[in-house]
Amino acid sequence: SQMGLMTVIFGLGLTGLQAGQQAASVLVLYAVHHSLAKSCLFLGCRGISKRFISALYLPALALAGLPFTSGAAAKIGFKELVAGLEGPWQDLSAVFLPMSSLGTTLLVLHFMRIVQQPGEAEAGGDKKAMFVMMMSLFAVALVFWLWPATVPTALHSLQPVKIWQALWPVLLGCLLFFLWQKIAVWHESRVAGCDTALVADRHDSVEPDNAFQSFLERIEEKNWQSAGDRPLSVYFSGVDLQLRKAEKILGRWVVVGLTFLLLSIILYFLA
DSSP: EEEEEEEEHHHHHTTTTHHHHHHHHHHHHHHHHHHHHHHHHHHHHHBBBBGGGGHHHHHHHHHTOOTTTTHHHHHHHHHHHHHTTTHHHHHHHHHHHHHHHHHHHHHHHHHHHHHHSTTTTSSSSHHHHHHHHHHHHHHHHHHHHSSSSTHHHHHHHTTTHHHHHHHHHHHHHHHHHHHHHHHHHHHHHHHHHHHHHHHHHHOOTSSSGGHHHHHHHOOOHHHHHHSSSSHHHHHHHHHHHHHHHHHHTTSSHHHHHHHHHHHHHHHHHHO
């Protein structure tokens, strides 16, 4: 999604000379922000010690555009670029930019949940990776306030209206992630209760080779009976399977080539 936003910035810069000059500046700011924040997350996956693992929330939420971070300043620069353009760009950015922040928030919180699981973070950490990660962390927090080219944009991001525009998608993403976790825990405990009941009620007449298959079938039957409908896991697994199939199809060279050709034809007639 971050690469997509930078591609949009590049495309907006092709609409005119003045827009191109402003887009070049915003594109550099966005690329610097993204590279610094993402490098922190990559290095923090294995190289950071457990006691510093919470520090990864700063670059993670910076990618989502949390206020007072480089991500907020970069997205403010994007909005200022769009504000000077004609056409539907302002309306589109008002919808899709918050959606991007919301989706990124959910993604990075899921990433943090995985990283914080036992065994993911190293007890002592890699000292070299730790040093580079901390330097990147300080850069994420400070570079946009010290680099002369970014100071004006960073100051604009401190306006109350700008703070709220950057804050509410992140807050909504945190709320949705919290509800998602609660639902997941509730569903796992419910399925575990069904599993326990089935284990206690399992017939000894089942052949050893077919015991596991029969066990799974009875779990499914128990879930259907207790819920009165399909269990949540059936829906989620079905959606996940369809998304994986769609992603595999979209990754084929034939589909990519035809899509690129179609987009080129559309852009030709829109020009």
